[in-house]
Amino acid sequence: MDIIVRPTPQLKGEIQALSSKNYTTRYLLVAALAEGTSTIYYPAHSEDSDAMRRCIADLGAVIEEDDEKIVIKGFGSKPKDVKELNVGNAGAVLRFLMAVTALCPDVTFVNTYPDSLGKRPHDDLIDSLTQMGVNVEHNEGRLPIRIQGGSPKGGKIKVSGEVSSQYLSALLFLTPLLAEDSEIEVLGDLKSKVVVGQTLEVLEQAGIRIEASEDYVHFKVPGRQSYQAKTYQVQGDYPGSAAILAAAAVTESDVTVKGLVEHSKQGERAVVDVLKMMNVPLTHQNGIVHIQGTGKLKAVEFDGDAATDAVLAMVAAAVFAEGTSRFYNVENLRYKECDRITDYLTELRKAGAHVEERQAEIIVHGRPEGVEGGVEINAHYDHRVIMALTIVGLRSQKPVTIKDAHHVAKSYPQFFDHISALGASVEWLKS
Incomplete structure (x- = not known):
């Protein structure tokens, strides 16, 4: 479905931040890997987290859910022997489960999104699993992927961090369950280190012991560990909230977002600091961000690697800033649901933004007077x-039509409901 976004000078109101997608998927997985019953309060509901729910159930987890919580009886280190898994369009879920299903004899991950996840490579994780004695059949690193495991071996394992930190996280979930101790060495420049910190935080909460070097290059993982059944509470989601906060920043606004922990390990928390640097009037205390926007922003320079999933929203704000903004160290944006540098900037130019790309940078020449709009733009299913x-x-200045906007449900199904409640003029177009 397409949506039309009309010029909206003012936003006003209060919303509760979505629950964190990253934490939800990790808590669901460690609960499934525990022997016993775990409870997760306020889990996120999105296509990604629903894909993890569906797949761990296929692998033998018993799940009960109500409006407030999800209760999971785990399968421990013995997932059910399944022939096929469908992760939908959820890249992190695929990568985490490629590692976990190395405990299964023969599983094929099917390709139901050939134009999105189906295009993304997973060679680095495949290489690591092969080092562990797992046979992997694949389509030049892409889906469909067949994992023939059953008895993966620990020991010395190398994994590249150049494209994604998710490969490393996948190995960190698997290796504690192996008979052998493991030493994991990360090759190259590890992307999204902050997200690895979230993985380690969740593993520690689940009773897993891992020794990590300060630079996240070397990890020592004792084998023969067991995940413990625990109770977890999911914090608010900064990546999704970044878009709401940026929308408040570029308009005249009085917007409050609740449920955003100040000292969160989510790297996208940086959106609050970046908006402050852009002279957006805001406060952040007691888990509440309050923006009283004027629509007037100044340009900023920012290292985006630690806040990957908030960079696009910050770039959108910079489109209207005074001066030239630069977002650097963001090459891993190219390896997401689409190429979030080339594809995104192509669409921004259609709307009238002045933007340039480098291999690992986005440069924005701000237009405080606004952009023309009046176009139909392609969001590339992202x-x-x-x-x-x-x-x-x-x-x-004129309405913008966004193609296939229903794909927002991958992480934030309520996005258009929330932004509409704040006063944004958005309308779904009947196909």
């Missing part, structure tokens, strides 16, 4: 691109 283009539509 939830983050959809949210970021919506921000631009709010400050366009």
Whole structure:
């Protein structure tokens, strides 16, 4: 479904932040890997977290859920022998489960999104699993992927961090369950280190012991460990909230977002600091961010590696800033649901933004007067691109139509409900 975003000068109101997708998927997985019953309060509901729910159930976890919590009886180190798993379009879920299903004799991950996840490579994780004695059949590193495991071996394992930190996280979930101790060495420049910190935080909460070097290059993982059944509470989601906060920043606004912990390990928490650097009037205390926007912003320079999933929203805000902004160290944006540099900037230019790309940088020449709009733009089936283009539509002089905007449900199904409740003029177009 397509959506039309009309110019909206003011936003006002209060919303509760979505629950964190990253923490939800990790808690679901460690609960499934525990022997016993775990409870997760306030889990996220999105296509990604629903894919993890569906797959761990297929692997033998018993799940009960109500409006407040999800209760999971885990399968421990013995997932059910299944022939096929479908992760939908959820890259992190695929990668985590490629490692976990190395404990199964023969599983094939099917390709139901050939134009999105189906295009993404997973060679680095495949190489690591092969080192562990797992046979992997694949389509040049892409789906469909067949894992023939059953008895993966620990020991010395190398994994590249150049494309994604998810490969490393996948190995960190698997290796504690192996008979042998493991030493994991990360090759190259590890992307999204902050997200590895979230993985380690969740593993520690689940009773797993891992020794990590300060630079996250070397990890010592004792084998023969067991995940413990625990109770978890999911914190608010900064990546999704980044789009709401950026929308408030580019308009005249009085917007409050609740449920965003100040000292969260989510790297995207940096969106609050970046908006402050852009002279956006805001406060952040007691888990509440309050923005009283003027629509007037100044340019910023920012290392985006630690806040990957908030960069597109910050770029959208920078489109309307005074001066030239630069977001650097962001090459891993190219390896997401789409190429979030080339594809995204192509669409921004259609709307009238002045943007340039480098291999690992996005440069934005701000237009405080706004952009023309009046175009139909392609979000490339990417939830983050959809949210970021919506921000631009709010400050366009003419309406912007975003193709296939329903794919926002991958991480934030309520996004258009929330932004509409704050006063944004958005309308679904009947196909």
